[in-house]
Amino acid sequence: xxxxxxxxxxxxxxxxxxxxxxxxxxxxxxxxxxxxxxxxxxxxxxxxxxxxxxxxxxxxxxxxxxxxxxxxxxxxxxxxxxxxxxxxxxxxxxxxxxxxxxxxxxxxxxxxxxxxxxxxxxxxxxxxxxxxxxxxxxxxxxxxxxxxxxxxxxxxxxxxxxxxxxxxxxxxxxxxxxxxxxxxxxxxxxxxxxxxxxxxxxxxxxxxxxxxxxxxxxxxxxxxxxxxxxxxxxxxxxxxxxxxxxxxxxxxxxxxxxxxxxxxxxxxxxxxxxxxxxxxxxxxxxxxxxxxxxxxxxxxxxxxxxxxxxxxxxxxxxxxxxxxxxxxxxxxxxxxxx
Amino acid sequence: xxxxxxxxxxxxxxxxxxxxxxxxxxxxxxxxxxxxxxxxxxxxxxxxxxxxxxxxxxxxxxxxxxxxxxxxxxxxxxxxxxxxxxxxxxxxxxxxxxxxxxxxxxxxxxxxxxxxxxxxxxxxxxxxxxxxxxxxxxxxxxxxxxxxxxxxxxxxxxxxxxxxxxxxxxxxxxxxxxxxxxxxxxxxxxxxxxxxxxxxxxxxxxxxxxxxxxxxxxxxxxxxxxxxxxxxxxxxxxxxxxxxxxxxxxxxxxxxxxxxxxxxxxxxxxxxxxxxxxxxxxxxxxxxxxxxxxxxxxxxxxxxxxxxxxxxxxxxxxxxxxxxxxxxxxxxxxxxxxxxxxxxxxxxxxxxxxxxxxxxxxxxxxxxxxxxxxxxxxxxxxxxxxxxxxxxxxxxxxxx
Numbered sequence: 001x002x003x004x005x006x007x008x009x010x011x012x013x014x015x016x017x018x019x020x021x022x023x024x025x026x027x028x029x030x031x032x033x034x035x036x037x038x039x040x041x042x043x044x045x046x047x048x049x050x051x052x053x054x055x056x057x058x059x060x061x062x063x064x065x066x067x068x069x070x071x072x073x074x075x076x077x078x079x080x081x082x083x084x085x086x087x088x089x090x091x092x093x094x095x096x097x098x099x100x101x102x103x104x105x106x107x108x109x110x111x112x113x114x115x116x117x118x119x120x121x122x123x124x125x126x127x128x129x130x131x132x133x134x135x136x137x138x139x140x141x142x143x144x145x146x147x148x149x150x151x152x153x154x155x156x157x158x159x160x161x162x163x164x165x166x167x168x169x170x171x172x173x174x175x176x177x178x179x180x181x182x183x184x185x186x187x188x189x190x191x192x193x194x195x196x197x198x199x200x201x202x203x204x205x206x207x208x209x210x211x212x213x214x215x216x217x218x219x220x221x222x223x224x225x226x227x228x229x230x231x232x233x234x235x236x237x238x239x240x241x242x243x244x245x246x247x248x249x250x251x252x253x254x255x256x257x258x259x260x261x262x263x264x265x266x267x268x269x270x271x272x273x274x275x276x277x278x279x280x281x282x283x284x285x286x287x288x289x290x291x292x293x294x295x296x297x298x299x300x301x302x303x304x305x306x307x308x309x310x311x312x313x314x315x316x317x318x319x320x321x322x323x324x325x326x327x328x329x330x331x332x333x334x335x336x337x338x
Numbered sequence: 339x340x341x342x343x344x345x346x347x348x349x350x351x352x353x354x355x356x357x358x359x360x361x362x363x364x365x366x367x368x369x370x371x372x373x374x375x376x377x378x379x380x381x382x383x384x385x386x387x388x389x390x391x392x393x394x395x396x397x398x399x400x401x402x403x404x405x406x407x408x409x410x411x412x413x414x415x416x417x418x419x420x421x422x423x424x425x426x427x428x429x430x431x432x433x434x435x436x437x438x439x440x441x442x443x444x445x446x447x448x449x450x451x452x453x454x455x456x457x458x459x460x461x462x463x464x465x466x467x468x469x470x471x472x473x474x475x476x477x478x479x480x481x482x483x484x485x486x487x488x489x490x491x492x493x494x495x496x497x498x499x500x501x502x503x504x505x506x507x508x509x510x511x512x513x514x515x516x517x518x519x520x521x522x523x524x525x526x527x528x529x530x531x532x533x534x535x536x537x538x539x540x541x542x543x544x545x546x547x548x549x550x551x552x553x554x555x556x557x558x559x560x561x562x563x564x565x566x567x568x569x570x571x572x573x574x575x576x577x578x579x580x581x582x583x584x585x586x587x588x589x590x591x592x593x594x595x596x597x598x599x600x601x602x603x604x605x606x607x608x609x610x611x612x613x614x615x616x617x618x619x620x621x622x623x624x625x626x627x628x629x630x631x632x633x634x635x636x637x638x639x640x641x642x643x644x645x646x647x648x649x650x651x652x653x654x655x656x657x658x659x660x661x662x663x664x665x666x667x668x669x670x671x672x673x674x675x676x677x678x679x680x681x682x683x684x685x686x687x688x689x690x691x692x693x694x695x696x697x698x699x700x701x702x703x704x705x706x707x708x709x710x711x712x713x714x715x716x717x718x719x720x721x722x723x724x725x726x727x728x729x730x731x732x733x734x735x736x737x738x
Contacts, residue, residue: 188513
């Protein structure tokens with residue numbers, strides 16, 4: 001009911017919104033003094049409120065970076081928790097400025113929903129988590145099993161095509177939030193919980209007995225997750241894209257939240273360009289010249305964000321893997337800032 | 339929007355003599371009504387046009403072409419054959435049928451339970467009446483969503499895993515659902531169905547004949563037992579004659595779960611229980627109100643005529659009580675149907691969960707999908723209303 005009314009409200013806003021679009025999102029954000037950011041209803045490591053109610057996570061840091069770049073203050077973000085089903089409608093209707101909610105970049109979403117993906121902040125793939133009691137060691141042995149899945153995700157599609165491809169049958173039990181899938185798995189309603197691998201680790205630490213659950217080695221899909229904005233507002237698209245690129249470039253250049261002030265004295269032209277002392281500065285983005293400095297000072301670079309939220313400094317302990325910088329053999333690569 | 343006719347007529351007689359167009363209330367109100375309709379039409383046109391413009395501006399695909407596209411996702415329960423390669427249009431049908439299934443099951447069960455509870459609350463037996471009162475007060479005062487969660491999570495957790503299933507009467511109950519043997523009719527079973535329907539028609543004809551004879555001669559005829567014999571006995575005899583054309587398919591444990599037979603998934607059971615138990619509490623109060631609305635004098639008159647208790651109930655109380663019961667009962671049926679959309683909370687694949695959930699999200703066609711979903715609930719509600727109004731008009735007091 002609640003879900004439907006939210007979608008209906010979003011539809012009404014599409015119907016009634018007059019010329020709000022004529023004004024760019026960046027101008028609207030500056031006038032409002034706050035970035036409206038769509039996040040999950042709670043997924044450890046990616047977007048999750050801490051015990052004080054402050055949102056934190058890898059996806060949250062993208063929003064904070066955008067706020068730091070656009071408004072000079074990473075705290076000026078309003079977080080709007082959305083289920084997977086609600087997220088695109090919320091963005092389409094202008095309820096949020098940016099969707100940073102472990103969302104997979106696919107052709108349909110990029111071309112038919114009026115959305116643009118501004119980058120990939122986590123390279124993921126779909127995996128399976130089973131109870132150790134089942135004695136299963138490979139996804140190929142899951143013929144006839146029941147799967148807990150979250151509604152409105154690419155997971156639903158991947159699962160169906162994987163089983164069709166291997167000529168196996170399955171029964172999907174579809175829930176609204178990732179929390180509910182975890183409950184269903186805990187209760188034993190399904191044999192397998194399937195989702196993006198990063199989420200499996202995040203869900204596992206919330207289970208009643210995390211040690212009883214096993215993540216299978218198979219990865220059955222490509223899940224490039226990234227921040228999303230509305231199509232047709234290139235200026236805002238650029239701001240989000242380059243806010244994220246700045247986090248990657250900062251890591252590559254060795255600029256961290258701790259040494260950002262010190263780096264101001266650097267002779268390296270790339271570092272000076274990054275910090276807005278020379279080079280393109282903020283003019284093309286219609287931001288202050290120190291926009292990238294504010295990001296790295298207040299939010300940190302990508303490596304810091306990764307380690308603190310999902311990496312070794314977090315309970316998830318996910319290794320960088322595909323998400324290492326290209327110089328370290330990973331896929332994270334940002335165009336130069338010059 | 340309606341104009342007060344009564345005063346208009348009087349006024350128009352006195353004021354139309356002044357000749358001015360604006361002084362004639364009839365014409366004036368006509369002008370205002372035309373203006374209102376035009377204004378509403380303009381607002382709707384503006385909304386539609388604005389929506390289309392905005393959608394195009396944002397590069398969102400519109401139209402119903404998506405219904406033919408391959409869906410590509412699985413659905414837990416389907417009354418019609420469905421695979422991942424079927425279209426989004428098919429997912430609409432699957433969701434719709436699942437919604438209708440749980441609504442019909444819920445309406446039937448809630449009506450029976452509600453009638454028993456309503457009559458029970460009026461019982462002279464202290465224990466029965468108090469138990470019914472407590473039931474009604476508890477279940478109609480707890481939000482439905484919580485009850486659904488209770489039946490789903492609380493009950494789900496107490497059920498065993500497939501390998502430790504509870505077995506009874508060839509059925510298996512476990513956390514994946516209730517697996518029952520399925521009766522599969524083989525060649526010649528259709529004749530049994532024909533016999534069943536023939537029995538129904540014969541009973542109806544017999545009832546008409548018996549009523550007429552009763553009116554003419556006052557003689558009684560055991561319609562109930564004769565009817566039961568025709569409806570159940572006739573097909574059974576045919577069934578035996580045809581050589582029992584029926585096989586039983588038993589569920590068997592295979593791999594992770596049971597295969598074969600019929601299955602009632604726990605999502606359906608939880609939703610059905612919750613809807614039934616919640617709505618029955620309201621129906622019970624409606625039934626109680628209906629029975630209490632029959633004046634006590636009617637009862638006394640019936641016993642003065644020497645009518646036995648059963649007949650008093652059938653011919654005196656119920657016909658009068660039903661008149662009071664049916665209209666609010668219709669509302670409860672409509673509520674139950676609409677409440678079934680809470681299914682999405684526990685993963686029962688109803689219309690809202692499958693179509694307004696997954697399909698909406700995979701296609702991004704929010705406006706089309708929500709429009710279709712709303713149209714479905716509107717249609718289901720109107721159909722229920724029409725049927726209940728027809729039934730009501732048959733039961734209503736015919737004033738002469």
